[in-house]
Amino acid sequence: MAVLTPQALAKAYEDGMKLIDRKDYINAAASLKNAAEHGHVEAQFYLAGMYADGQGIRKDYQQAMHWYRKVADQGFAEAQFNLGVMYYKGQGVEPDYEQALHWYNKAVEKGDALAQYTLGIMYEKGHGVTQDYKQAVSLISKAAEQGIAQAQYKMGLMCEEGNGIVQDDEQAVIWYRKAAEQGVVHAQFKLGFMYDNGIGVSQDTEQVVYWWNKAAEQGDVEAQNNLGVMYDMGLGVPQDYIEAHKWFNIAGAGGKWFKVAGEWVNNISGLGDDADIGSGLGIVESFMTPDQIAEAQRRASEWMKKHNK
Numbered sequence: 149m150a151v152l153t154p155q156a157l158a159k160a161y162e163d164g165m166k167l168i169d170r171k172d173y174i175n176a177a178a179s180l181k182n183a184a185e186h187g188h189v190e191a192q193f194y195l196a197g198m199y200a201d202g203q204g205i206r207k208d209y210q211q212a213m214h215w216y217r218k219v220a221d222q223g224f225a226e227a228q229f230n231l232g233v234m235y236y237k238g239q240g241v242e243p244d245y246e247q248a249l250h251w252y253n254k255a256v257e258k259g260d261a262l263a264q265y266t267l268g269i270m271y272e273k274g275h276g277v278t279q280d281y282k283q284a285v286s287l288i289s290k291a292a293e294q295g296i297a298q299a300q301y302k303m304g305l306m307c308e309e310g311n312g313i314v315q316d317d318e319q320a321v322i323w324y325r326k327a328a329e330q331g332v333v334h335a336q337f338k339l340g341f342m343y344d345n346g347i348g349v350s351q352d353t354e355q356v357v358y359w360w361n362k363a364a365e366q367g368d369v370e371a372q373n374n375l376g377v378m379y380d381m382g383l384g385v386p387q388d389y390i391e392a393h394k395w396f397n398i399a400g401a402g403g404k405w406f407k408v409a410g411e412w413v414n415n416i417s418g419l420g421d422d423a424d425i426g427s428g429l430g431i432v433e434s435f436m437t438p439d440q441i442a443e444a445q446r447r448a449s450e451w452m453k454k455h456n457k
Contacts, residue, residue, distance in 0.1 A: 152186045161191045168194075173204025181205075184215060193219045193227055200230075200239070209240025220251065225260040228252075232263065236275075245276025256287070265291035265299040272311075281312025292323065301327035301335040308338075308348075317348030328359060336363040337371050353384030364395065367455065372399035373428070380432050389436050393444035396429040398451055 152160065160183035167176035177198050183191035196215035199208045213234055219227035232251035235244045249270065255263030268287030271280045285306055291299035304323035307316045321342050327335035340359035343352045357378055363371035372395050378384055379392035433441055 152183075157183055157186050157188050160186075161188050164191060164194070173198070175204075177204035189219055189222060189224065193224065196227070196230070200234075209234065211240075213240045220254070223258075225255040225258040225263065228255040228258075229260050229263040229266070232266070236266075236270075245270070249276045259294075261291045261294035261296045261299070264288070264294070265296050265302075268299070269302075281306075283312075285312035292326070295330075297327045297330035297332045297335075300324075300330070301332045301338075304335060304338060317342070319348075321348040328362070331366070333363050333366040333368050336360070336366070337368050340371065340374070353378070355384075357384040364398075365455075369399050376428055376432070380428070389432050390440050390444045390447070392432045393429065393436065393441065394447040394451070396432060397445065397448035400429060401448075401452060 160179050164176045164179035164183060167173070167179060177195065180191045180195045180198065184195045192215045196212045196219065197203070198205050199215065200212035201207065213231065216227045216231045216234070220231045228251045232248045232255065234240055235251065236248035237243065241247075249267070252263045252267040252270070256267055264287045268284045268291065269275075271277055271287065272284035273279070285303075288299050288302050288306070292303045300323050304320045304327060305311075306313055307323060308320035309315070321339065324335045324339045324342065328339045336359045340356045340363065342348055343355040343359065345351070357375070360371040360374050360378070364375050376392045376395035376399060379388045379395065381387065385391075436444070
């Protein structure tokens, strides 16, 4: 193999990255492989990712591990983390928590936020280590402070439940909000729940609707169902049977919330669990004209087409 000059090596890498930007992954992989085989570290890292994803080249986890290890051995935290993931999931190798732990720890030593979060989850679950909620909180909180959205959501859960940390609903709300603002759907639902029940924050039905709407738009079935209830009862929004029907319809397409909606409405209306009045959708239809039902169905259909449901 002919040795590339430093200039030619840099050009092979730069060409590969430009080809990725153009979505010409086949030629990008060829160019990066040329640079990687001549020792270009960044090319080795991106080539590993292309092998792992099967992007422009046949998916090959063993090749991905080969190239990640070359980069990891040179002290690059991202590669160390990715190598840990592959050992944890058993990609290209038998699952091996001990090796996963080894590589995660190396990345954590360099302050890698994803490694902090993932290692924290290992301590929370007791995977490859003795279960230790305090150590989990220590690691996950560091990742959360670095802006990892899932770590922020997990911190919210741990504060709410008091796992490895003093139970604190106000802190839970703070972490849920941080994650929710980054688009974590479960955090958006939980934040709405906290506002709905006045847990760690004052009750605020407008905030409930705001966050459940965010979660519902991302496909959270429970949030969709709850929005139906809010519109049906006029809680935090003007009473609107068409919107209520729309959200009950969309939630029902998720396969598990019609009956729940019905039971919830039965209870708050004082009709009792045994009253045979159908689902939330059926209840709201009893207050609607045929034209209103048709409009609600049209809106639901339009939403589901837009979201490929």
